[in-house]
Amino acid sequence: MPQSEYVVQMKGINKVYPNGIAANRGVDFNVRRGEIHALMGENGAGKSTLMKMLFGLEQPTSGEIIVNGETVNLTSPTVAISKGIGMVHQHFMLVPSLTVAENIVLGMAPKKGGLFMDMESAVKLTEEYAEKYNLHVDPKAKVMDIPVGMKQKVEILKALVRGAKILILDEPTAVLTTQETAELFRELINLKEQGYTIIFISHKLNEIKQITDRLTIMRAGKSMGVYETASITKEEISRLMVGRDVILTVEKEKAQPTDTVLSVKDLEYTNEWNKKMLDKVSFSVRKGEILGIAGVEGNGQRELVDMLFNLNRPDAGSVKVNGKDIVGVSQRNIRSLGVSLIPEDRMTYGIAATASIEENLISDRVGAKRFNKGPLFDMKAIHKECDDLIRDFKVLCKSGQQKVGMLSGGNIQKVVVAREFSCDPVLIIADQPTRGIDVGATEFIRKKLVELSRAGAAVLLVSADLNEVMELSDSLIVMCGGKIAAYFEDTAMLTDEIMGEYMLGLKRQSDEEIGRVCHE
Amino acid sequence: MNNKSMKDRRLQVFEILRGAAAITLALAVATVFIFLCSDEPFTALKYLLIGPIVKDNGGFNTSSFYTILAAMIPTIFTGLATCVMFSAGQFNLASEGCVMAGGFVGALCGIYIHMNTGLHAVVCVVIAAALCGLIMLVPAILKVKLGASEMVMSLMMNYIIMYVVLHFLNNTFADRSKGSTQTYPFDETAKIPSLVPGGSKLTWGFVVALVFVVIVALFMYRTKWGYTIRMIGINKAFSEYSGMNVGGVIVLSQIIGGVLAGMGGSIEVLGRFNTFLWKELPGYGWAGVTIAILAKNNPIFVPFAAFFIAYLNKGCMLMSTHSDVPSEMIDIIQAAIFLFFAAEQFLAGYRQKLVVRSAQADLAKTETAEGGKA
Numbered sequence: 001m002p003q004s005e006y007v008v009q010m011k012g013i014n015k016v017y018p019n020g021i022a023a024n025r026g027v028d029f030n031v032r033r034g035e036i037h038a039l040m041g042e043n044g045a046g047k048s049t050l051m052k053m054l055f056g057l058e059q060p061t062s063g064e065i066i067v068n069g070e071t072v073n074l075t076s077p078t079v080a081i082s083k084g085i086g087m088v089h090q091h092f093m094l095v096p097s098l099t100v101a102e103n104i105v106l107g108m109a110p111k112k113g114g115l116f117m118d119m120e121s122a123v124k125l126t127e128e129y130a131e132k133y134n135l136h137v138d139p140k141a142k143v144m145d146i147p148v149g150m151k152q153k154v155e156i157l158k159a160l161v162r163g164a165k166i167l168i169l170d171e172p173t174a175v176l177t178t179q180e181t182a183e184l185f186r187e188l189i190n191l192k193e194q195g196y197t198i199i200f201i202s203h204k205l206n207e208i209k210q211i212t213d214r215l216t217i218m219r220a221g222k223s224m225g226v227y228e229t230a231s232i233t234k235e236e237i238s239r240l241m242v243g244r245d246v247i248l249t250v251e252k253e254k255a256q257p258t259d260t261v262l263s264v265k266d267l268e269y270t271n272e273w274n275k276k277m278l279d280k281v282s283f284s285v286r287k288g289e290i291l292g293i294a295g296v297e298g299n300g301q302r303e304l305v306d307m308l309f310n311l312n313r314p315d316a317g318s319v320k321v322n323g324k325d326i327v328g329v330s331q332r333n334i335r336s337l338g339v340s341l342i343p344e345d346r347m348t349y350g351i352a353a354t355a356s357i358e359e360n361l362i363s364d365r366v367g368a369k370r371f372n373k374g375p376l377f378d379m380k381a382i383h384k385e386c387d388d389l390i391r392d393f394k395v396l397c398k399s400g401q402q403k404v405g406m407l408s409g410g411n412i413q414k415v416v417v418a419r420e421f422s423c424d425p426v427l428i429i430a431d432q433p434t435r436g437i438d439v440g441a442t443e444f445i446r447k448k449l450v451e452l453s454r455a456g457a458a459v460l461l462v463s464a465d466l467n468e469v470m471e472l473s474d475s476l477i478v479m480c481g482g483k484i485a486a487y488f489e490d491t492a493m494l495t496d497e498i499m500g501e502y503m504l505g506l507k508r509q510s511d512e513e514i515g516r517v518c519h520e
Numbered sequence: 521m522n523n524k525s526m527k528d529r530r531l532q533v534f535e536i537l538r539g540a541a542a543i544t545l546a547l548a549v550a551t552v553f554i555f556l557c558s559d560e561p562f563t564a565l566k567y568l569l570i571g572p573i574v575k576d577n578g579g580f581n582t583s584s585f586y587t588i589l590a591a592m593i594p595t596i597f598t599g600l601a602t603c604v605m606f607s608a609g610q611f612n613l614a615s616e617g618c619v620m621a622g623g624f625v626g627a628l629c630g631i632y633i634h635m636n637t638g639l640h641a642v643v644c645v646v647i648a649a650a651l652c653g654l655i656m657l658v659p660a661i662l663k664v665k666l667g668a669s670e671m672v673m674s675l676m677m678n679y680i681i682m683y684v685v686l687h688f689l690n691n692t693f694a695d696r697s698k699g700s701t702q703t704y705p706f707d708e709t710a711k712i713p714s715l716v717p718g719g720s721k722l723t724w725g726f727v728v729a730l731v732f733v734v735i736v737a738l739f740m741y742r743t744k745w746g747y748t749i750r751m752i753g754i755n756k757a758f759s760e761y762s763g764m765n766v767g768g769v770i771v772l773s774q775i776i777g778g779v780l781a782g783m784g785g786s787i788e789v790l791g792r793f794n795t796f797l798w799k800e801l802p803g804y805g806w807a808g809v810t811i812a813i814l815a816k817n818n819p820i821f822v823p824f825a826a827f828f829i830a831y832l833n834k835g836c837m838l839m840s841t842h843s844d845v846p847s848e849m850i851d852i853i854q855a856a857i858f859l860f861f862a863a864e865q866f867l868a869g870y871r872q873k874l875v876v877r878s879a880q881a882d883l884a885k886t887e888t889a890e891g892g893k894a
Contacts, residue, residue, distance in 0.1 A: 309761070332763035341761070349761040352754040363751060363762035366744040377742045 006066075007033040007166060007197050008054065008085075013063035015049050023049040024060070025221045031166070036188060036198045038208045038229070041218035041241060042296055042464065047201055050218070051168050054199075055087040056080035067166075086159025087168040090175075092151050096144035100137050101126040104158050129157050134190050148273060149180035153187070166197045173207055174298070175273050185211050203241065203296055205234045205504050217241055238500035242296075242466055252450045255474035257286035260519050261427050261458035262308070267317035269303050269482075277303040278314065279482040283517040285427065290449065290459040291517075292473025292491070296503050297464045300482040302344060305431045305462055309341045310334060311349075321427060335364055338426035342416055342433045344462075350416040353405030357397055358386040360404045361419050393418035394444060410441030417445050421452060428452060431462045446472055470494055477517055478502040485509065487517040539814070542860035543828070549856040554845055564843035571838040572831050583720065584834065590721040591830040592823065593791065594619060596729040597784025598808025599815060599822040600736045601777040607740060607817045608773035609753040612659055614674035616805025617681030618652040618781035619788070620798055624685045625651050626786025627796035628693065630706025640709040645786045652782025653775040655681065660774035664767040670774070682801050689796065702797040712791035723791035730823065732780070737819040739776075749773050781805065 008031040015024040024046045031037045041047045052058040054065065056074035065072055067083045074080045077087075094103050101122040102109075110118040110125070126139040135153040143151060152172060159167055169188075173181045188198055188211060202208055208215060209229060217224040217240045224240045262285040269278040277300045285291045295301055306312035308319055310329055319326050321337045343349035351360050362371065362382060370381050386400045395414045397407060404415055413433070420428065430449060434442040449472060453459045463469040469476060470491055478486040478499065486502040486509045488494055501507045547569075554568070555561045572588055575581045601615045629644040659673035695704045712723045740746035748769045752759045760766050784804060789796055807829055814828065815821035839845050 311761070330763070331761055332765065335763040343761065348755070348757050350758065352751050352758045354754050355751060359747065359751065362747075363758065363764070366747055366764075372744060375743055376738065377744065377747070379742070 005032055006030045007068060008199075009064075009066040010050065010054065011064045011066070013050065013053065013065075014061045015046075015053065015058065016061045023221055024053075027063075027218070027221070027223045029216055029223065030226065031197055031199060032214070033197055034192060034195050035213040036192055036200055036211055038212040038215035039199055039201045039218065040203055040208060040215055040237065042203060045218040045241075046221040047218050048170065051087070051170065051199070051201060054080070055085060055168060081162050081164065084163060084165040085168065086162060086164025086166070088152065088155040088159060088170065088172060090170045090172075092155055094143045094151060094154060097142065099140055099142055100146065100150075100154050101139035103143055103154055104129075104139075104161055106158075108162070125161065126157065129161055133157070133160060133187070133194070135187055147180075148175050149177070149183065152176070152180075152184065156187070156191075165195075166199065167191070168199045168201070170201045171203075172200070173202065173204065175275070181207070203504070205237055205506065208237070209234065219243070234504070234506055235497070235501065238504045238506065239497055242500045242503060243496045250446060250450060250471045252472075253454060255289040255453070257289035257474070257519075259287050260284045261287050261322055262460060263320045263518070264304075264308070265318045265320075265518075267304065267307060267319065268315045269300075269307065269312070270315055271303070277482050278307070278317075281317070281479075281482070281484055282515075283477055283484065283487075284519050285458045285460050286519055287426070287458050288453060288456055289474045290453045290461055290472055292469040292476040293460065293462045293479055294466065294469040294476055294499060294503060295464070295479035295485075299479045301431075301462050301464075301479055303482075304479075305341070305344065305429060308429055308460070309339070309343075335423070338424065340364075340420040340423055340425040340428050342413075342420050342428070342430045344431040344435070346413060346416055351404050351412060354403055356401045357390065357395065357404050357407070357415055358382065358400035360415050361386045361389055361400070364419060364423060389418040389422055393421075393448075408438070410437035413437050413445065414441055417448065421448055425452070425457055427458045427460070429460045429462070432464065433461070434463075434465070434468060466496065466499060470499065475517070477514075480505045480508070483508075484514050484517070487514050489516065545860050546856040550852065553852055558843060558845045560843050564839050564845045567838040567842045568835040568845075571842070572834040583718070586716060586720045586722040588827070588830045588834050589726055590723070590792075591833065592826040593723070593725045593729050594784040594788040594802070594804040595807045595811055595826045595829060596733065596822055597780050597787070598804045599811030599826055600732060600808075600819055601780035601784070602805075602808045602812035603815060603817045603819050603822060604736065604740065604749065604780070605773050605777040606812055607753045608749040608770060609756065610660075610663070610770060610773055610777075611671040612656070612674045612774050612777055613671060613805065613809065614656060614659060614677050614681070615777060615781035615784075615808050616801050616803070617674075617678035618655060618778050619785035619804045620685055620801055621655060621681050622648040622652045622782030622785030623789035623798060623802070624689070624785075624796055625782075626710075627703055627706055627789050627793075630710030630790060631693075631704050634707060635709055637709045640707060641712050641790055644706075644710050644790060645783055648786035649779045649782040652778040652785070654778070655782075656774040656778030657771065660771040663774075664770055678801060678805070686799065689799075693796075695795070700797065701799060702795045705794045706790070706796075710790055711794070712787060721792050723787075725787040725791045728787065729784075732783070733819055733823055736780070740819055745769065745772065781808070784808075 008029070010027065010029040013024050013027040013029070014022070016022050027046070027050055029039070029050060039047045039051065049058060053060050054074065056077045056079050059075065065074060067085065072079070072083055074083070095106065098106070101119070104126050105122045110121040123139040126137065129135070130137050135157055137150055137153050137157065138146065143154065156167065172184060176184060192198060200212055212229045214226060215229050215232070215237070216226045217237065219241060264284065265282050267278050267281040271277050281300070281304060283291070293301055293304070303312065307314045307327070310326065310331060313328060321334070321339055324337060326334050326337065347353065352363070365371065371378055383400065390397065390400055393414045395407070395418065396411050404412060407415070417433070428449070433445050433449065446468065449459055449461065461469060461472055473491050476488045476491050476494070477484050480503060485505065485507070550568070551565065554564050558564045573581050573585050598615045598619060605612045626644045626648040629647050630640070633640070633643065635643060655677070659670040659677065662668040662673055663670040689703065690701060693703045694701055712725050714720055715722050715724055715726060740750065748759065748764050749772070751764065752766055752769055756766060788804070811822055811825040811829060814825035
């Protein structure tokens with residue numbers, strides 16, 4: 001294939017973040033002129049990092065980027081824009097209080113008399129481009145008053161007005177309704193016909209099959225290859241996206257589940273963008289078992305966990321712990337029922353970064369009798385318990401007085417886990433408990449989870465890591481599009497292929513099969 | 521353990537050096553200004569730096585030293601009040617108004633309630649403090665229930681408090697026999713006695729202030745309430761998730777702030793004067809903010825910061841009396857110190873942000889590395 005055919009070439013891209021995380025490892029990524037090219041992969045596969053580098057938001061540690069046959073050094077988005085690259089972010093970068101036209105010309109506004117913004121020509125420019133590219137917007141409307149679909153068009157126009165020939169769209173359909181999506185696709189095909197190149201980031205298989213010419217699949221920071229969209233099946237894509245390189249095994253005895261501890265009934269939630277994130281979700285977790293929730297991120301898992309700890313309120317449905325409804329109940333009371341949570345966002349919920357390890361370990365039990373002598377703390381008792389926890393949970397630190405924010409990610413998580421596991425929980429909700437932490441800490445936390453469940457705790461494990469969720473769970477549900485897509489009573493027979501099909505929405509079990517997850 | 525204490529000490533030394541550097545830089549800036557605007561810069565500098573405690577004949581100026589200590593009494597209280605509220609992340613500035621309200625109510629109790637020596641002053645201070653605690657409920661509850669900014673609320677409230685006090689002073693409680701607006705003199709029994717002989721303004725209030733430094737320090741670092749206040753200030757989401765009573769403690773922190781500021785105001789009025797005669801906000805609340813920032817919200821450092829401010833005030837006053845440098849100089853010097861400390865704080869905040877950001881990047885990106893290893 002002649003070189004000139006590629007409008008963007010990224011060769012051997014490595015990206016190591018300052019904290020030593022390798023987000024991209026030797027990635028090759030080529031895009032042909034005038035094609036719609038999908039960049040696929042699960043969250044965290046490295047596709048956003050790759051695109052950030054192409055748009056100048058991040059710089060590669062090593063590797064080469066060639067745009068239109070010229071090796072470029074994209075030090076900032078301004079440079080990237082000057083090379084004809086435009087990006088539409090998933091979260092719109094618009095000023096809500098300004099009009100559509102004002103947003104489009106922001107930073108490059110036509111001036112009248114050298115001082116005042118020339119609104120008329122801004123509106124004219126907007127209309128011209130809107131006409132030319134068939135992206136119909138209302139130039140005089142305020143951005144805060146227009147629907148999401150139109151905001152996206154404004155973003156695309158913004159890029160086009162700035163001379164972009166290559167458009168990067170980061171999960172453009174995530175916020176759109178079906179109709180808006182169809183409209184967007186028509187517009188994208190129109191752009192393609194006019195010679196524009198589009199890079200389309202997504203993990204929705206149907207959409208990819210519908211409009212892209214070729215696709216690159218990423219997994220764990222590496223490229224899994226480039227394929228012609230027409231010549232690859234959805235099943236193959238799903239296998240490439242979510243498969244496991246090495247299968248992890250965890251030794252555990254067979255679960256002996258007894259009474260139901262957590263019971264979730266018909267939970268529904270529609271988010272602020274009017275998207276249904278939870279649709280009649282029902283399940284239960286029993287004493288002594290680990291129930292896993294698998295699924296591509298963004299399919300309602302985060303919302304579900306929020307509901308289970310009153311970090312958000314459902315629109316309908318009930319959540320019961322040992323028969324007591326906990327919807328709208330304060331975290332203090334939820335905790336007093338014996339529920340503990342390892343939060344996904346450990347820096348926001350899990351710790352107070354500038355406080356000491358000790359202060360972080362006692363946050364859920366400061367009122368305990370053993371820690372208080374009259375009005376004052378019994379510092380000896382606190383030191384003792386914390387030193388024990390630090391030892392038992394192998395937190396690597398100089399002392400309990402060290403600031404928790406100075407620890408590594410794995411040790412921070414051990415602090416969180418030490419607190420959440422040491423309060424005699426009857427129900428442990430573990431949300432991505434080992435994300436982003438080192439192998440040693442990961443193994444330790446997984447072992448502890450199994451240990452606690454065998455000792456009689458009910459465990460709900462939410463994880464986007466297939467290895468983790470398949471090996472740790474006794475039984476497992478798959479979430480897709482805010483619904484439970486499948487329930488597997490026994491995880492032993494499961495394969496990556498089966499999981500992939502349910503996770504990516506290619507298959508769905510019948511309601512009866514799913515209903516078996518509710519034990520009463 | 522040895523390792524730990526060594527590390528802690530090193531950190532402390534580092535912190536102290538950082539503070540000293542800020543003060544040195546500020547004084548250097550002040551020196552530059554003095555050299556620019558004075559014909560006798562060395563005289564001016566002498567009075568600014570050593571004037572407050574050294575007599576012209578070179579001896580230690582005891583009475584001037586007592587004056588400095590006396591000036592610390594209200595600002596220690598407002599400094600403590602601000603420490604508690606800022607620690608909870610509540611940028612409440614109403615300690616200024618509470619000082620005035622506390623002083624006024626304390627004086628009224630001294631005039632209209634009659635009691636024995638000893639008890640009387642205590643009762644006056646307690647009533648003033650309690651009332652100021654109630655005043656702080658307004659911004660605190662509006663913050664918790666409606667999400668209104670406590671900073672804006674408290675700032676505006678200072679003026680409401682001032683005019684309410686002036687209204688009652690002018691129309692209800694004024695002593696018409698006097699040439700200026702003031703209340704009747706309060707009972708001798710309500711007066712806070714002097715600590716040293718010779719009519720010094722250094723009263724037992726100073727001892728009370730130091731006792732409260734210890735109490736507040738213990739409260740903040742050795743009780744579950746103080747702990748909760750600090751955790752909420754560091755990370756509110758974390759505190760809520762941990763099951764702490766966030767709303768309640770936010771209110772509590774501001775009530776404590778009001779109580780401390782009200783004590784400071786009443787002790788100042790009952791110790792320094794015979795009658796209530798403030799006709800505008802006394803400024804101790806603002807000084808308290810400066811002190812809390814200098815002390816990094818740690819109660820133990822409050823007396824030192826208060827001493828520094830009082831010393832500087834005295835030095836500037838002497839400088840303007842004895843040389844040709846205008847007393848407005850103190851504003852410039854204070855502004856400079858504030859600036860350097862704030863800049864240093866800003867850098868600390870920035871560093872923290874970097875840590876958090878890299879950790880978050882870690883969260884978002886490392887599943888990649890994870891998946892690879894697995």
